[in-house]
Structure formats: C-alpha cells, structure tokens
Amino acid sequence: xxSVTQMEGPVTLSEEAFLTINCTYTATGYPSLFWYVQYPGxxxxxxxxxxxADDKGSNKGFEATYRKETTSFHLExxxxxxxxxxVYFCALIGPGNQFYFGTGTSLTVIP
Amino acid sequence: EAGVAQSPRYKIIEKxxxxxxxxxxxxxxxxxYWYQQILGQxxxxxxxxxxxxxxxxxxxxxxxxxxxxxxxxDSTLKIQPAKLEDSAVxxxxxxxxxxxxxxxxxxxxxxxxxxx
Numbered sequence: 001x002x003s004v005t006q007m008e009g010p011v012t013l014s015e016e017a018f019l020t021i022n023c024t025y026t027a028t029g030y031p032s033l034f035w036y037v038q039y040p041g042x043x044x045x046x047x048x049x050x051x052x053a054d055d056k057g058s059n060k061g062f063e064a065t066y067r068k069e070t071t072s073f074h075l076e077x078x079x080x081x082x083x084x085x086x087v088y089f090c091a092l093i094g095p096g097n098q099f100y101f102g103t104g105t106s107l108t109v110i111p
Numbered sequence: 112e113a114g115v116a117q118s119p120r121y122k123i124i125e126k127x128x129x130x131x132x133x134x135x136x137x138x139x140x141x142x143x144y145w146y147q148q149i150l151g152q153x154x155x156x157x158x159x160x161x162x163x164x165x166x167x168x169x170x171x172x173x174x175x176x177x178x179x180x181x182x183x184x185d186s187t188l189k190i191q192p193a194k195l196e197d198s199a200v201x202x203x204x205x206x207x208x209x210x211x212x213x214x215x216x217x218x219x220x221x222x223x224x225x226x227x
Contacts, residue, residue, distance in 0.1 A: 006153075036216075041220075043114075043115070043218035043219055043220045043221060044154070044202070044204075044216070044218040045218065046215045049215075089153055089154070091153075097159075097166070098159060098167055099144070099154075099156065099216060100156075101146075101153035101155075102153050103151070103152050104151075104152070104153050
C-alpha cells in the first residue's frame with residue numbers, strides 16, 4: 001500500500017544552519033505530496049505541498065521538490081530559526097483520498 | 112474563522128473503561144477525519160466521513176471503537192472497553208472537499224488519552 005518514510009529524528013541545529021529532512025514515498029500512480037508541521041502545543045498544519053512531478057512547494061522559507069525518479073520529497077530550509085522548532089510530517093494522499101503520514105521528525109533549533 | 116474544536120483535551124481512564132471524544136469541524140467542511148497518534152509515530156487514519164457517510168473505516172478496530180457523525184456536522188469517537196495500547200492523541204481534522212483538493216486538512220489540537 002501507499003506509505004511515506006521519513007528520516008529518523010530528533011534533529012538539533014544551531015540557528016542559521018541548513019536543514020534537510022528526508023522523505024521518500026511508495027505509491028501507486030502519482031500522489032500529491034505534503035509537509036505538515038506541528039508546533040509545540042498546537043495542531044498539525046499544512047506547511048507546503050506539490051501535486052505533480054517536478055513541482056516545488058514553498059512556504060516560510062521552506063522548500064520541497066517532488067522527485068518522481070527518486071520518489072522523494074525532501075524538506076529544506078537555508079537558514080533555520082528558533083521559531084522553526086517543531087515536528088515535521090511528510091504525507092501523501094492515497095487513491096481513496098486518505099492521507100498517509102510519516103512518523104514525524106522533531107527539529108530543535110538552538111540560539 | 113473558528114478552527115476545529117475537540118474535547119476533552121485530556122482524559123485519564125483505567126483499562127476496560129469507556130471514553131468518548133467530540134469534534135466540531137470547521138463550518139461548511141464536508142469531510143471529517145479521526146486519526147490516532149501514538150507517541151513517536153505519525154497519525155494513523157481511523158475513520159473518514161463524507162457528510163454523514165463513512166468513506167473509509169478500514170483501520171478502525173470495530174470491536175472496541177465506534178464513531179458517528181450524525182447530521183453531517185460534529186462527530187463522536189468512542190472507545191469501549193479501552194486497552195492500554197489505546198493511549199494516544201486522538202486528532203480530528205476536516206477538509207472542505209473530500210480529497211479535493213487543496214489537499215489541506217485542518218486539525219484540532221487533539222485529545223490526549225491515557226489508559227492506566
């Protein structure tokens with residue numbers, strides 16, 4: 001069945017460091033891909049999305065490119081801030097419009 | 112615009128007891144989802160409603176879990192009897208169009224269940 005696999009966490013970075021969180025997927029067809037973020041004490045919220053191959057989703061300085069050839073959707077940010085500390089979830093939509101989430105990657109940014 | 116409302120935020124019960132969680136989605140959102148998030152894992156879909164009909168409940172443990180969405184608005188998720196492994200955060204989410212798609216799910220803050 002459809003699924004996503006995320007890199008294990010937790011990840012700890014210094015402020016202004018470069019961030020990459022890896023995500024690969026297994027799916028029939030060409031699903032839409034998403035990154036959701038969960039800030040401390042809050043619900044999950046959509047960070048960015050891409051609906052077809054080679055699309056780049058971007059928001060709040062984060063980017064991810066839908067790579068069909070490598071079945072990947074890695075999340076990147078050039079310079080992280082303390083306020084980016086959160087748990088990040090990669091997700092895809094299955095054929096029945098169900099969302100499948102990865103296990104989440106916890107990011108802590110230290111000043 | 113009000114977000115997805117869930118209650119209670121926290122619940123502690125003993126095994127074999129029952130518990131119910133309530134969710135009120137964003138007004139006008141046709142699709143409602145219940146997810147179970149166990150510590151250290153990603154959210155797992157339990158049930159998906161389109162209006163008041165069930166779209167997918169393939170991962171709902173039907174011997175102990177039940178859910179309803181009467182009138183196609185708010186929803187209740189019940190666990191009876193609870194087991195230790197049911198300790199988790201129960202997330203409710205809604206979307207404007209089923210799979211539609213902006214692809215955006217709007218999540219509530221969750222209901223944290225601890226089963227002792």
